[in-house]
Amino acid sequence: xxxxxxxxxxxxxPSEPYEVGREKIRDFADAVGAAHEAHRDVGVARSLGYADxxxxxxxxxxxxxxxxxxxxxxxxxxxxxxRVVHAEERFTHHRPITAGDRLVTVLHxxxxxxxxxxxxxxxxxxxxxxxxxxxxTVVSTLAVRGESA
Amino acid sequence: xxxxxxxxxxxxxxxxxxADLTVGQVVATGTLTVDRARLVRYAxxxxxxxxIHWSDRxxxxxxxxxxxxxxxxxxxxxVTVVADWAGDPGAVLDYGVRFTxxxxxxxxxxxxxxxxxxxxxxxxxxxxxxxxLTVTCDGTRVLGKAQAVVxxx
Numbered sequence: 001x002x003x004x005x006x007x008x009x010x011x012x013x014p015s016e017p018y019e020v021g022r023e024k025i026r027d028f029a030d031a032v033g034a035a036h037e038a039h040r041d042v043g044v045a046r047s048l049g050y051a052d053x054x055x056x057x058x059x060x061x062x063x064x065x066x067x068x069x070x071x072x073x074x075x076x077x078x079x080x081x082x083r084v085v086h087a088e089e090r091f092t093h094h095r096p097i098t099a100g101d102r103l104v105t106v107l108h109x110x111x112x113x114x115x116x117x118x119x120x121x122x123x124x125x126x127x128x129x130x131x132x133x134x135x136x137t138v139v140s141t142l143a144v145r146g147e148s149a
Numbered sequence: 150x151x152x153x154x155x156x157x158x159x160x161x162x163x164x165x166x167x168a169d170l171t172v173g174q175v176v177a178t179g180t181l182t183v184d185r186a187r188l189v190r191y192a193x194x195x196x197x198x199x200x201i202h203w204s205d206r207x208x209x210x211x212x213x214x215x216x217x218x219x220x221x222x223x224x225x226x227x228v229t230v231v232a233d234w235a236g237d238p239g240a241v242l243d244y245g246v247r248f249t250x251x252x253x254x255x256x257x258x259x260x261x262x263x264x265x266x267x268x269x270x271x272x273x274x275x276x277x278x279x280x281x282l283t284v285t286c287d288g289t290r291v292l293g294k295a296q297a298v299v300x301x302x
């Protein structure tokens with residue numbers, strides 16, 4: 001089934017809060033090889049002005065991809081992961097994510113366009129604190145091959 | 150107090166300043182190594198369990214030469230070069246890439262990814278630098294338009 005163009009413009013209800021843990025930040029930092037001690041040592045993070053250990057720059061993908069599930073796991077959306085290639089990703093940090101944050105995400109399906117047998121699907125995860133203060137914007141574009149491509 | 154410059158990640162006082170930089174200047178380089186164990190670790194840490202990053206069977210079924218690295222691993226690992234140079238990982242305000250080529254990860258063995266960080270633009274008023282990343286595997290660019298905007302001291 002092809003990507004359903006009618007999902008463009010959809011906005012999903014706010015996610016359940018994602019609680020950012022110190023060990024999760026440490027595990028993610030280890031996985032990408034982020035050596036800075038501010039990811040691990042609360043004292044170093046505080047010396048840089050953070051309330052707690054600070055997340056690496058792409059950590060927000062963990063939060064964003066959970067929210068994207070509401071869209072990509074919907075069979076009617078027609079996003080077949082055996083045909084998907086990640087095309088683009090962009091993070092805009094309104095403030096750094098630190099351990100203890102409780103993050104609520106609103107997922108937007110910004111665009112679904114056709115290009116040379118590919119469906120380009122752009123989603124935007126607006127990640128905020130529970131009080132609504134913006135934390136990060138994550139824009140992701142997937143390229144989905146058509147049936148004949 | 151030592152007068153030697155310190156570049157250890159997390160060392161206070163190691164942060165670069167806009168006034169000391171010029172456009173085109175190479176500010177950092179690094180070589181990243183990725184093997185299958187690294188991909189499993191990233192899969193667990195990120196929650197991205199797509200089997201093309203750990204199963205040769207599934208990867209070849211969808212037309213890949215074999216297991217490839219998560220694009221998000223490459224993106225996340227490449228920016229550590231910038232974060233370490235900046236002296237503060239929270240100083241990366243904006244970071245975007247295009248995924249232009251996959252990084253095949255052999256078994257046994259490992260793939261090597263080379264990163265060069267160059268000053269692309271400076272904004273003295275905002276106190277920020279745009280750092281452009283050249284990220285290659287076997288001489289081929291694997292990320293395109295990889296740019297990070299960094300707040301400096």
